[in-house]
Amino acid sequence: MTIREIDSQEQPTPDGHLQFVEVGDYTFETGGYLPNVKLAFETWGTLNADASNAVLLLHALTGDTHVARGESAEPGWWDQLVGPGGIVDTDHYFVVAPNMIGSCYGSTGPASIAPDGRPWGSRFPFTTIRDSVNLELRLAEKLGITKFYAVLGGSMGGARALEWAVTAPEKVNHCVVVAACAKSTAEQIAFAQAQTAAIRLDPQYRSGDYYDAASSPSAGLGIARRIAHVTYRSEMELEARFSRQNQHEENPFSGETLAHTRGRYAVESYLDHQANKLVDRFDANSYVVLTEALMSHDVGRSRGGVEAALNSADDVHFVVAAVNSDRLYWPAQSDEIVNHVSHGDGVFIIDSPIGHDGFLTDIHQLGPVLNEQVFSASKAPQGN
Ligand SMILES: CC(=O)SCCNC(=O)CCNC(=O)[C@H](O)C(C)(C)COP(=O)(O)OP(=O)(O)OC[C@H]1O[C@@H](n2cnc3c(N)ncnc32)[C@H](O)[C@@H]1OP(=O)(O)O
Numbered sequence: 001m002t003i004r005e006i007d008s009q010e011q012p013t014p015d016g017h018l019q020f021v022e023v024g025d026y027t028f029e030t031g032g033y034l035p036n037v038k039l040a041f042e043t044w045g046t047l048n049a050d051a052s053n054a055v056l057l058l059h060a061l062t063g064d065t066h067v068a069r070g071e072s073a074e075p076g077w078w079d080q081l082v083g084p085g086g087i088v089d090t091d092h093y094f095v096v097a098p099n100m101i102g103s104c105y106g107s108t109g110p111a112s113i114a115p116d117g118r119p120w121g122s123r124f125p126f127t128t129i130r131d132s133v134n135l136e137l138r139l140a141e142k143l144g145i146t147k148f149y150a151v152l153g154g155s156m157g158g159a160r161a162l163e164w165a166v167t168a169p170e171k172v173n174h175c176v177v178v179a180a181c182a183k184s185t186a187e188q189i190a191f192a193q194a195q196t197a198a199i200r201l202d203p204q205y206r207s208g209d210y211y212d213a214a215s216s217p218s219a220g221l222g223i224a225r226r227i228a229h230v231t232y233r234s235e236m237e238l239e240a241r242f243s244r245q246n247q248h249e250e251n252p253f254s255g256e257t258l259a260h261t262r263g264r265y266a267v268e269s270y271l272d273h274q275a276n277k278l279v280d281r282f283d284a285n286s287y288v289v290l291t292e293a294l295m296s297h298d299v300g301r302s303r304g305g306v307e308a309a310l311n312s313a314d315d316v317h318f319v320v321a322a323v324n325s326d327r328l329y330w331p332a333q334s335d336e337i338v339n340h341v342s343h344g345d346g347v348f349i350i351d352s353p354i355g356h357d358g359f360l361t362d363i364h365q366l367g368p369v370l371n372e373q374v375f376s377a378s379k380a381p382q383g384n
């Protein structure tokens, strides 16, 4: 359904419900091409007459458009921040959350059907974070938004938010970057490569053309999630929660030889659970596309480096936050961002033992800072 079709119904879409818009044909940064790209998104609140109250919220790697509950019963991933009367007050702001190109939560992705009637599969273009921003710029235009009051995101959503501020600084007032960096580091690329290799080397992957097959690369996707999930949590948290405990009655010493399946430690069972949950809800090709997009992340690429790129966003006000126990996106990488932007008051530290996932579980800690620096009544847009 396009925006025009939604308009023609003459009734607003309820808050927190999936909508779609066609944003046209698109040639990707490295040359791939897709006709008729569709983006899925959700909205909360109402766009005011001068379109000055729009807020863009950008999800992480396996996230989706459902940032906040709205009129749906389903909890949102940033309910702690977004909702009526919340820090991002949907009684006052018009919040838009798009699903990233290549994902499996509504936007055109590898499982979408190509004009020849087959899923795109292995033919899906290599996608960069910059491609996602270019397409979301078209979404903004379709919605009648010329400038976002604020653009916010965590993890890959933070990379997307930063790229928004550098690609289109004239369209971003405040930019909030949580648990992210200016360019993916060697270690982040290395963790990511182990994950994509687990999927690509699964015999069920078939180079990405598995949609019509009897089986999909769930083993590879599960291993990818296990690797990733360890990077999302801290050593301290895993030790405190699981230590060397056995999983219930299971005995990790029960196997005499490699041929015996031994019992599991509790932390193994935990990782199995996280893997199974992702396999049940996510597409392996989308995982590869988005992971490689995150590997590509470098706001300084073809712009004279990170410093020059961040300097160029000199009218944007930045709020940058990091989780103190994050071993994937180290707080020092957030320092690099604030060191090179013109407007930003240092790095706000989210104090959490969890690690990277603290950007989800402990995001309420950022509330007072966002309230003071971005969303307070004195700073908020006055238009109606
Ligand atoms: C911005 C975005 O959109 S990102 C996308 C957000 N969503 C996700 O990331 C989805 C995946 N979810 C998660 O990673 C986490 O649930 C978070 C980060 C959202 C929250 O983390 P926490 O509340 O700390 O959850 P935690 O990591 O402890 O996982 C709890 C789960 O592990 C299970 N678990 C705990 N111990 C064990 C064990 N020994 N064996 C098996 N399972 C276990 C729990 O039963 C629980 O299961 P459930 O999720 O099915 O209810």
Ligand SMILES: N[C@@H](CCO)C(=O)O
Residues within 6 Å of the ligand: 060, 061, 062, 063, 154, 155, 156, 232, 357
């Ligand atoms: N739990 C998050 C972590 C990545 O930032 C996700 O799955 O997207």
